[in-house]
Structure formats: C-alpha cells, structure tokens
Amino acid sequence: MKNIFSRPKSLKKAAFHYCAGCGHSITHRLIAEAIDELGIQDRAIGIPPAGCAVIAYNYFDVDMLEAPHGRGCAVATGMKRVLPDRIIFSYQGDGDLAAIGTAETMHAANRGENITVIFINNAVYGMTGGQMAPTTLLGQVSTTTPPGRSALLDGHPIHLSEILGQLPGTRYIERCAVNSPANITRAKRAIKKAFKCQMDGAGFSLVEILSQCPTNWKMTPVNACRWVTETMAKEFPLGVIKDLKAQAPTS
Amino acid sequence: MKNIFSRPKSLKKAAFHYCAGCGHSITHRLIAEAIDELGIQDRAIGIPPAGCAVIAYNYFDVDMLEAPHGRGCAVATGMKRVLPDRIIFSYQGDGDLAAIGTAETMHAANRGENITVIFINNAVYGMTGGQMAPTTLLGQVSTTTPPGRSALLDGHPIHLSEILGQLPGTRYIERCAVNSPANITRAKRAIKKAFKCQMDGAGFSLVEILSQCPTNWKMTPVNACRWVTETMAKEFPLGVIKDLKAQAPTS
Amino acid sequence: MIKKTIFAGFGGQGVLMMGYIYAHAAMNEGFHVTYLPSYGVEVRGGTANCTVAVSDEEIASPIASEPDHLVVMNKPSLFTFQNRVAPGGDIFLNSSIIDARPTRKDVQIHAVPVGDLAERLGNPQVLNIVMMGAFIRKTGLLPPEAFLKGLKHILGERKKAAMEINRKAFAAGYELQT
Amino acid sequence: MIKKTIFAGFGGQGVLMMGYIYAHAAMNEGFHVTYLPSYGVEVRGGTANCTVAVSDEEIASPIASEPDHLVVMNKPSLFTFQNRVAPGGDIFLNSSIIDARPTRKDVQIHAVPVGDLAERLGNPQVLNIVMMGAFIRKTGLLPPEAFLKGLKHILGERKKAAMEINRKAFAAGYELQT
Amino acid sequence: MQGNRVIGEAAIRAGCRFYAGYPITPQNELTEYMADNMRRAKGGIFIQAESEIAAINMVLGASAAGARAMTSSSSPGISLKQEGISSLAADELPAVIVNIMRGGPGLGNILPSQGDYFQATRGGGHGDYRTIVLAPASVQELADLTMDAFELADRYRNPVIILADGMMGQMMEPVEFHAPPPRRYPECYVLKGMGQGKSKFIRALILDAIRMEEHNWKLYRKYQVIAQKEVRCETFWTDDAEILIVAYGTAARIAKGAIKRSRELGLPVGLIRPITLWPFPTQVLQGFAARVDDFLVFEMNTGQMLEDVQLALGNTARIQFYGRPGGVIPTPAELAKVIAYQLRKK
Amino acid sequence: MQGNRVIGEAAIRAGCRFYAGYPITPQNELTEYMADNMRRAKGGIFIQAESEIAAINMVLGASAAGARAMTSSSSPGISLKQEGISSLAADELPAVIVNIMRGGPGLGNILPSQGDYFQATRGGGHGDYRTIVLAPASVQELADLTMDAFELADRYRNPVIILADGMMGQMMEPVEFHAPPPRRYPECYVLKGMGQGKSKFIRALILDAIRMEEHNWKLYRKYQVIAQKEVRCETFWTDDAEILIVAYGTAARIAKGAIKRSRELGLPVGLIRPITLWPFPTQVLQGFAARVDDFLVFEMNTGQMLEDVQLALGNTARIQFYGRPGGVIPTPAELAKVIAYQLRKK
Amino acid sequence: MKGTIKIDGEFCKECLLCTTVCKNQNLRPAAELNSKGFHPIELKEDADCNGCALCAVVCPEVAIEVYRE
Amino acid sequence: MKGTIKIDGEFCKECLLCTTVCKNQNLRPAAELNSKGFHPIELKEDADCNGCALCAVVCPEVAIEVYRE
C-alpha cells in the first residue's frame, strides 16, 4: 500500500503545544501543505503573531520572523518590499489582527502590499486566557464579558474581512473553517490560492479561518467544531469575500 | 435694519491662525452655530486633534481637551463614558483620524460610542506641511509623493466614512463640503443633526467635511473651492452615507 | 514554621485547584499563606503547577526552591520536580498513572492511586480531592475539617451536590493506608 | 568676522527665500554659513522669519540674539525684532507698507520702498529681490555677482526668464539711493 | 486574594470609576477582575480597549472628565503607553498605571522581572517629566499602595505608576482593605462643560518657548516637592548591619528571606527597601552610608536601580550588584551565599 | 544643505535601502527628502507609514530581510516607537532611528529641546537593553554620524539612535560627504527564505527563564563591549580650564560660543562634548576630575545628562547645572554670564 | 438697498471667497492693507446689497455681519 | 480492507475529531495513556478502513498517516 497522507515537509516533526482539537494546529498543517505543493519552502518567510501561535517557528520549517503584537502586516510590508520575490505570509489571531493591529492591517491592505495574511478567527483571545476578541459573538461569555458580550457596552463582532474587501488594494479574501474534512479541504485550497495570488504579484490576499478554541469556549473539541458551523458561521458566513481576478476587469 | 448674521456665541472673538480660505475656519463657525442653536454650549466638550486645528481651544468657547495625535476617539470615549449627558465631539483631520488613528476610530465607532466626530478631509497633512494623507487622491502631488500618489506604491485614497458606515455601531454618517454657500448650509445641517443624534443617545455620528487647503494644494482659495467640487468630490461623493433612523428598523 | 508545597500535573487534573483550596483553608486558619500558580503559554495543553507556602510568620519568598512537600499527578512533573524536594520531605504521587518512583532515599514517598479511587467513586474528576485527603492526613498541616471548610467555601452555596462527592473523595484519600 | 541677519515678514513675501539665496551665495564664497528658518504652526497664514549667520570661522550658534542686520518686510516684524539689533547695526525696512520707524538712534535705518519698486517693474512678486539688492549694497557682505550667481543656481536652468526679471529687481534695489 | 485581583479591589474601594485595559499576561486577572466588578461599582466603567494606546487615551479622557481612572498592562504594553503617559504628565492629569512587569526586552517572556525600572523612573516617554513610582512587595502592600496611588495622583495631578511583577500579580496572600479617605479633587481642574461659568481647556501643546519653559519649570518644582515629601522606604534589620542590601518589590522579599538565613549564621546584613522608586530614598541611603561601607544592590535585571544607588552614594561606599534578569527568580539561599561571599571579601 | 536633508543624503550614501516614516515637525524635511530620493537610489524603498508604530515595525521587517533600514521622528513619535525599539534590541537587529527632538512632555511644541535624553539613553522601552546614542552638533556631523550609525548598528546588531533637535534639523551649513566603507553584514543573520539550507528564525520571545537570562547577559556583555570601545567625545579649550562645561548637540555649540566670549575676558573655561550619549564618556570626565574641580552641565532641559555626569564624578567635583527647557534656545552671551558667575563664586 | 453688511477689516485675509459669491458683485479688496498685510474687503460705494448673507456664509474669518430690513 | 492508517500515539491528544469523522467507526481511544496523559487513538481490531483519509485530514496533531492500495 502506498502512503497517501503524511506530515508535510514544511512542518517540523514536533508536537504542537496547542490544546487538543485546536484549529491552529490544523491550519498550520494546511499552510505547510500549501507551501509544499507550490514548491516555495525555500523562499517562504512566515511572520507569527503574539497569540497562541507565537512559537509557530517551532513548527514551520521555513524562515520566520516574530512580530510584536498586532504588527504582522507592518513587519511583512518591510520584508516584502526588501525581498519582492520571496513569499511572505503573516499569521495573526483576531486580537492581533483586528484589535491592536487594526491600523497596520487596514493600511497594508490599502497599499495593496503583495503579502498573504492567514487570519485565525477564534472569537477569543486564546493565549491570554479567553478575553473578548473583536470577533467575539454577541452574548458570548468571555473572561472580560462575564455576562456575555453586549452590543451596547462592548460593541459588535467586527467583520474585518468584509471591510478589507472594500479596499481597492486587496485582491483575494476568503473566509473558511477547519472544523470538518470538507471545510478543511476548502481552507487548504484558499490558502494555496492566496499564496498563488502573491506569487503572481497580484496584491494583498487574506484567508480568514474560523478556528475552534475548545479551551476558552469551554467545549469538547467535537462540540467546538459543531459550534463553528452552527453558531459562529452564522455571524461570519463562509465563502469568497473578494476575488478580483474572478471579477470583470473594472480597474 | 436688523442683524441677521453675526459671529456665533460659542465662537470666541479671536482671529483664526488658519490660512486664507481654509475650510477649518468655516467648519469651526458651523460647529459653533450648531452648538448655539441646540443650546448646548454649557455642556459641549470638544476634543481638538494634532493637526492645523490643534489650537482650536483658542476659538471655541466651550470646554476642550487636547488629544494626542490620532487618539481623539479614544479620549472622547473616556470622557463620554464618564459624562454621559455631556455632548462630546472630537474634531480630527484625515491624517489624525484615518492614518494614525485608524484603530481608535474604527473601534469607537464599532462600540457605538455616543459621540460625534467632525472629520476634516483636506486630502493632505496640513499642519506638517503638505505630506500625503490617507485621503490624498491618486496622482495628487504632495511633499511625500512628489511624482503624485501612486496606487501601487502608496495605496488608494481611503474612504473611511463608508467603512465606518458598515459597522453596526454607527448611527449617522454624512459627507459634506464647505466650498460654497449651498454646501456650507448643508454641512451645518449635518453637524446639527450629528449633535442631535448624540443628544438623543442614538450612537456614533460622524460628519466628514471636504475642506479646502489652499496652502498645500498650492491654489488660490477660490480655485481650491472649485477643486473640491470638480475633483475631490468625484472621489469622495457628497451625501448621507448612513442614517439609521431613516432606514427601516431592521436592527 | 514554614512549609512549602508544589502541586504539579496535567492541565485538566485540577492541580491549581488543589493548591488553591489548601491555601484558602490555611489562610482561614490564620496562617500566613502565599499561593503562586504557574501561568502563560505553558498551560496550553501542557502541564500546570502551583506553589503554596504556609507559615506562622511573614513569608519571604513564595517560591519553593526546596519544597517540603511535592504532589505530582503525572510522570513529567515527577521528573521535573523530584530532585528539588528538601531532604526529609514528602513526595505524593498519583500511582494510578505514574509507574516510576524517585530514586532518592532521603524523602518519603506516598504512592496514592487517586485515579483508581476516584473511578471507584464514579467520578474521575475528583482525583485531586482524593489526593488532598491523603496529603492532609500525612502532612498534618491542617485539620481535615479546616480543609473541608475551605473547599465548601470555594465551591460556594450553589454546588451542594458537588460538595457531597468531594467530601467522599476527601475521605477516601484521608483514610487510605499507604 | 561674524555677521548675523534676521529676515522677517509675511508668509507670502519670499522672506525665507531671501535668506536662503543669501546663505547659498555666501557659502559659495567660502564662508561658514548657517541658515535657520522659522517653522511650524506660526507659518500658517502668519509671519515667517529666518536667521543667516556668515562667518570666516566655525559658527557657535546659528541663533541671532543680537543680529547685526535686520530686514523686515512688514510692520509686526519690525516691532518684534527692532530692539534686538546690535548697537551700530542696520535695519532694512519695506517702506512701501511700513509707515512706522524705529525710535532707536544707535542703528542705521534703510527705508526701501520695495513694493513700489517691484510694482514699477511690473512684478510685485520680486519685492524680496529688490530688498536684497539694497541689502547687498549697503552691507557690502558679498559682491553683487556672488549673490546673483547664488540666485541663478537656486532658480535653476529652467527658469531663465525668471532670472531676467530678478536681475532687474536686484539692480533696482542695488542702485537705489536711500 | 490574588495580587492582580487585590489591585482591582483596592482601586474600586479607592473610588476608581474608570478602567480601560488590554489583555496581557501576567496581569490578566486584574483586567478580568475589573470587567467583572467595575460595572457593579456605582457608576463604574470598564472598557476592554482595542489596544494599550487606546486604553491610556481613554484614561486621559476619563481623568480630565473628573473620574479616578486606571489602566494596567505589562512591559511591552507599557512601552506603547509612553506617549500617553507623557501627555498625562504634561496635562497634569491624575491617573494610575499598573505595570506587572515581565521578562524583556521585546516579547521576552511572561515571568517575573524588574527590567522596566529605567522606563518607569526616568520617564520612558519624551520630555521633562516624572511619574511617581510605587513598588509593593506584598499582596497587602498591593492593596495599600494602590489606594495611595490614587491619592498621590490627585494631590500632585500626575500619573502614578505601580511597578510590580508577575510574582506579585499572581501571588495569593491574605489581605485587609483599609477605608480610603473621601476624594478631594478640585472641581476647577475638571472638564465637564462650561455650564454657567467660563470655558476652559486642558492641553499639552504650548507653542511659545517661554511659556513652555515656564510650564517645564513648574512641573520641575512640583517634582522637587514630591521628592521632598513623598519618599517611602522600609528598613529591615539594619541596626548593626555591616552590609546593606538595597532591593525592591519581589527582590526585596527574597532579600528578607536571605537576611533571615544569614542572620542565623550571625552575618550582619540588613535591607533598605525603597517603596517609592521615584522619588528614590536617596537621603536614607546617604544616612546609612555614614556608618555602613558596603551596599549590595539586588535586582531581577542586569542593573538599573543600581544607578540610583550610585547616584545617592557616589564614592562614599562600596556598591556591589547581584542581578538575575529574564524571569529567573533567585532564591533566598542563593542570595544568602552572595551575602556571605561579600562579607568574607571585606 | 539643511540638517534634516543631510541626514537623508548621508543615509542613502551609507547604503540605506529602506526608509519608513510618519510626518512630524521638526523632522519633516528628512521624510520628504527620502520620499524624493529613495526611489532614485538603486533599490531604495520609501514608505510613508500610517503611524510611527507601523514605521518602526516596517523597519524591523526590512532589517531582518537584510536591508540597511532607517526611520525618523520627533519626541512624541519616538515615544510610540518604544516597543519596536525594544524588540529590535531583543532581536539583535540593526536599525537607525533619528529623533529630532522638540519641546515636551506631551505635544509640547516644535522648538529645539533636549528633553528626550533619558528616554534615549535609558531605553524608553521595556526590559534590559541599550541603544547607542549619537549626538551631532553640526550639520557636517549629522552627515558623518549618520553614516557611522549604520556601521555601528551593523557591527553590534543593535538599534542606534541619532539624537538631535529642531535646530540641527532645520539649520543649513556647508557639508561634505565621505565615502562610507562597503557594507559587511553577515548573511547568517539575514532572513531571506531558507533556500537550500536550514530554516531559521528571529524572535524576541524566550519563554524559558534560564535561556532568557542567558540572552539578557549576552546583550549585557555586548553593551559592555560597546561601552569599552565606542565612546566618543570632543574636548575644547580644556588645557588650562578651571571650569568645564559638559554639553552635547546644540547646547554644545552654544557653549563653544560662550567659551570664546569668556576666553576673551580671560576666563579659564573649556568644554567636554559627549558625542556618544550612550555609552557616556565617563572615563574622560573622570580623567579631568583629577585636575578640575568645577563642572557645569548645560542642557536644553531641566537636567538629564546631569545624572550621567554625577554618576561619572560622584563626589569628586562640584557639579552645577544650567538648563533651559521647553524650546528656549539660550544664547552664548547668557551662558557666558553663568560661567562668569560660577567662576566668581569659586 | 434692502440690506447691508459690516466687515471687520482686521479679520479679513483677502481670500476673495465673498467676492465670488456675491451675485451683485458688491465687494472688492480695499486699497490699503490691514495690519496682517491683506487688502481687506470693502463694500463698493455703489453696492446693491440685498442682505442675502452669502458672503457671510462663505467667509472663513467670520469677518462679515449682515443686516436686513 | 482497501486502506489503513498509522497513528503516532505520542502525538495524539485524544480530541476525538477523527473518531467522529470516520464513517466506518474504525477508531477509538486506547486503554493506556501516552506520556502526555492522553488515551491515544487506535484502530479497532475489526476496523474496515477504506483509506479515505478523513481522519488524517481533521487530525490537529498530524498523528495519522494513511495508506491505500
């Protein structure tokens, strides 16, 4: 029998520190698979965030540069401008990307920096212990919204992907999930497409991943995966948000 | 004969330091008129920006608190939460609001803070001497885009009002201009409406003002006013961007 | 008198809770107490530990470079901490899943099959309370009632049912002969 | 030898340009030169000024607390700076719009109707160059050719036509008897 | 009660009515405590800000509006607040800023460290300003100093920093809360709309050099008064000491342990524990220097307060340094060895 | 050429290939010069960032990617960069950061000031780190030190700060640009994709206390080497001086003028001008203290470098201070009076 | 003349916005300069002002007061 | 059996995602604990694996390799 599924080359053989069932782990593998399949391990450079994925450099077998919390897109901008033929991806959580990093993200996207962002939306600050994230759902309990997120006091969940999609500088944006084999397969395709977009010099690409955080959601992994589809994806619908090449060439 | 037009009470009798023909001056008067007409001079508190309007406290006869560059919406948030029955407005330039202050603006809007923002879009950093602003038009020459703004290198003009309009937390957003009597009258109405919105406790309101900067545009005031209509308003169309009360009560 | 104890184990084993209840109970008894949990990235799916110091005078350092007692709920924790224990100290270990034993001769080893005992009680979650039963008995640091009072206080009024099974768990550990 | 000059006036009067050309010309002549413009909020629709120091040795401070020369193009600037001028110094003033005169007796006053002269030349913009003509003549700090060379250099090749009118303006000031 | 939570409770009891913060380890329990308890406090406001910068600027707005206001963070987040802290100082607005330090520079780690001493005491922000810096060394002191911090901030209209570390923040100890005095903060400094009076403004921008200079010297004089009046310092077993340890916060606790051990061996060692890091207890140190020749500065960093000790003592005493940066928590035993070594060397 | 532009030109000639900045007076001409000239420089990149924070982080990315990289700002903007500077130091990445200081704290004003000395020399950011700080006092030196800054940043893989003020930035003086040596920066520190080799990473996060401590001491040892090797200092008319002024940057220029005047009156006064503020020329000062009893520290602030002078001299000399904060530019005549007064007092 | 205006010449910065909006072309810069160096706007002698206030509405300097019968 | 899988028990964290996606219910936690304290997943003795790889696709720990004929 021949091997039809094994650890991708760009993923070091190291055990993840993530909790059981965590979406970060799955997404890591998908990125590594995409890198392998596109043959860009030699020239990919990753930028991990402050967040649960802060030590992602222990897992990816590509060059990596840590960014201060929220500044992934600015760091990636600096790198990519200097190394235009490398494939630069920043990997950021929802707190990192859509709270403290709002300005850096918006403006890198607006400049149309030719980089790829993997945006892990787990509706919570994972690493710091389950505080409200910009993407936390209304009514969702977190350690800083003990009675549940209130629209009045805490604001609404932010849909940053849709907002970025409005900027002329962005090229390709899709929202995926990693809670089922079908969604995982789609997410992999999206990540690959985003890298391809960058390889073609087409501009800013971003893949948002709805990512289960069983620990802070206080659910079993299986229930967390169910919650992604049944609750989270209601607020954050899956699908392509922007794909300029698929559009008529208006600009 | 009776006086039908004179200096509003909330505007101190002091000569503006602004350049001849500057839109800041006109907007100041409109804000003061609105304050007078709504009878809120006693309880309005203004927050001037870093920008040409940094010493706006010399002109407005209301309490004022200076904000560090870009942080007007955060400062206003702090004030308003403590003093919910005061009328808090922040006054911010395009650099202040849409570059360095992007995150603070977006998140205050998203939280639906019950504040009013007067957003002076003059497509340039006025105070610091004419550098590119986030709203600078493509091709527009500035001291940091000597060959004109390039979409590729510098990104596109950002339409922050439209973006803010997408957030459920915002209530009323309109784009006006102060380059002609008709536009000025409309701008005044919008500012009043924004304050009213706050007085009603309805949530975040913002009035964007396309504001001539003859000095940095290197035009006469008269030509600058013409340019607002003929060029700038093409990129930034005037009109109501969001008015929740006018919409069907969907949310 | 100052006694320092390190509690260590997997994230899900209620390790921090053991130390927390113990600290609370000691505080109620009028002792000076410090409780120092581990925190941060290492709790993500990894191990957790906490240090409790109980003393009748002000405590200089909440850190236990040489703990008097060590309570380990899994094997990695045993390896991490066993050599730190002060000579003459005690090591309590969860013998249900730790097959190894420390090689040191200058400490007392208390092998407590807390997993088995808890499963016998029909509730694998209370293995930490079983361990505390054994711990309180062997160390004699607190009267058992003091511990149970602390436990009750932390569980709160609403968890009366939980208190029942916890009390049983404590008793199972307390009465165990090792 | 060190000579410090303050140039001051309205924003639109080319005040900074006067100092800039002068500084450039002096630099080309091999002098140590510092040029320090005012900047910032005060230029918004307000007044502008700059300080030029020219010396045959290293310049300690580019600031002129006691300038040797003062060139003022409007009344507010006269009031601001007149008392600072060193005894024995020179004050050049734009007499087309400044009706006041300094009361000091220990300085030379040069009233230059630069507005009128420039308008006579058909170009009100060059009033600053007219003033520089008078300034260079009276102070004798630089040969007139040196100034014109500096001017040409700054205008650049593309502005040949502008050079012509500027040359005339300079001459008008230079030849003026005050 | 756990250190971080104690700070929150003490703040609420001290009348803190506004808290804005952004999560960061090892101070999260404080933010979470405020999230849970501020809304229950009469008129209390809690905001999870979008960033540390937003948080400090919200505090600026709230403080100007008359509320006792607080923010908290840990090292990298405190760096981001520097412009805001400088602005608060320039505006003469009271505020309490808690820094639960962690290992640095950069992201560093989340372990206890004292690497931000320079930043806190020398003003990490720009311009001539100072912040009062309080360094608690027990959970009880976290409570007491937090309450005092609000008082001091009001009295001097200046930001006050509570500088502790992950150990203090995480640690649980018994604590009692004293009743703080009622707030007395002059209305005239508060912006709440001009009402029937005259309008006023608060600003840090002073374009005129002479007036800016006056403002700088005014602040300077205020800092001189603080330096005169507000120095706090604990001494421990100093009477017959031949060597004095100078340490604060967690390091001071460890030092006490080491001193007890050393004293058991008959070694004559004592402790000077600055409670205010700025103003620094310069005169206390100088007083001891008349009698004691040897000082051992002990910090959980590579030597920062060391400079303040050198400034205080000049060449009048021998100053040694022992430091463990990066989140290592030295043990009393370890420090006792250092003490013994230093005494042998004499 | 104007000071700000000279920095830009010198940077380009030194091989700076990446500049990111955000407008702020009084350094705008530098940003504008880069906007105009970087794109002409082979491979040069200019980005007007959306904020100072974005700018310093772009520099971080560009530096890691192997480019000589620079950012510039003025006081409030530099405060915002502190987390980034701390991260660069932690990552051991070279970068040049220009601070054209203005009056502070807060928005302050845009006039020349030296109020950010503490921030620059003590690390305004968190954690145990140091930046090399260069203080030019002429436009020529702006050129020379800018070039040196890139060399030093590379050699020590550390951020270097050029600390000047609005006067330096605005002033025009003749200048000559020297040809800088070709860059030698080891490839092994550059991230550019693993190619056929092994993957590597750059990070500031070191979760383990012992390894973080090792990193801290490694940095510390590097700083010790810098302190040994890189001190720069000018002395002026010190031979027979009975009082020595210590001043840097613009203040040092003014001091020279004052010394010339004083010397004309026969007053024996000289100048020590630190060119590196960190490392501070401690030993130079100590050398003079053997012979000279009186030092006058002169700064355009309320007294910051003063502490370094006190640290250097301890009680071995009388140290006086004269300062003008807030954007006031003192005159040589004024300082000469202070000198005369101090000498009379002797 | 149904209306008239009063101009505070010291406030005027000669931006000329008022002159362009006055339908009756009532306004022009004065010959003299004000203390800021501008030729302040003045009402022409033959002005036919209807008090429409357009000039005042556009005036950035709030230099114009309008009166109507 | 058209396929089979190999599980690296030391990597498994017993999240049970694989067990829920395997259509043939081939997977279950082992009785023993691995060194991390989890019951690692194992292929049941009577497993009927078609090598569909769904289990591997969802496995967060990349603990599963799949083989097919």
Ligand SMILES: Cc1ncc(C[n+]2csc(CCOP(=O)(O)OP(=O)(O)O)c2C)c(N)n1
């Ligand atoms: C400047 C700064 N502020 C705060 C932190 C603390 N911090 C680390 S990760 C994080 C957020 C984590 O949430 P998210 O970005 O959603 O990532 P996740 O862990 O959920 O994947 C925070 C606030 C920091 N490291 N630096």
Ligand SMILES: Cc1ncc(C[n+]2csc(CCOP(=O)(O)OP(=O)(O)O)c2C)c(N)n1
């Ligand atoms: C932190 C910080 N960065 C930069 C500046 C400098 N600065 C002052 S105003 C300004 C921008 C002005 O532009 P804009 O906001 O568009 O206002 P305008 O002057 O055009 O009305 C800048 C960059 C500052 N004061 N503080």
Ligand code: SF4
């Ligand atoms: S806390 Fe949540 S996001 Fe972080 S590793 Fe655990 S499951 Fe994943």
Ligand code: SF4
């Ligand atoms: S620079 Fe522009 S925005 Fe600023 S005052 Fe002048 S005209 Fe107005």
Ligand code: SF4
């Ligand atoms: S009020 Fe109307 S008519 Fe009269 S001057 Fe003004 S614009 Fe002209």
Ligand code: SF4
């Ligand atoms: S609009 Fe006002 S400022 Fe402009 S020219 Fe007319 S009167 Fe003067």
Ligand code: SF4
């Ligand atoms: S490969 Fe398919 S059939 Fe085989 S064990 Fe995995 S999920 Fe089940």
Ligand code: SF4
């Ligand atoms: S999916 Fe992977 S980690 Fe989860 S239970 Fe199955 S084998 Fe174990």
Ligand SMILES: [Mg+2]
């Ligand atoms: Mg998250």
Ligand SMILES: [Mg+2]
């Ligand atoms: Mg603008």
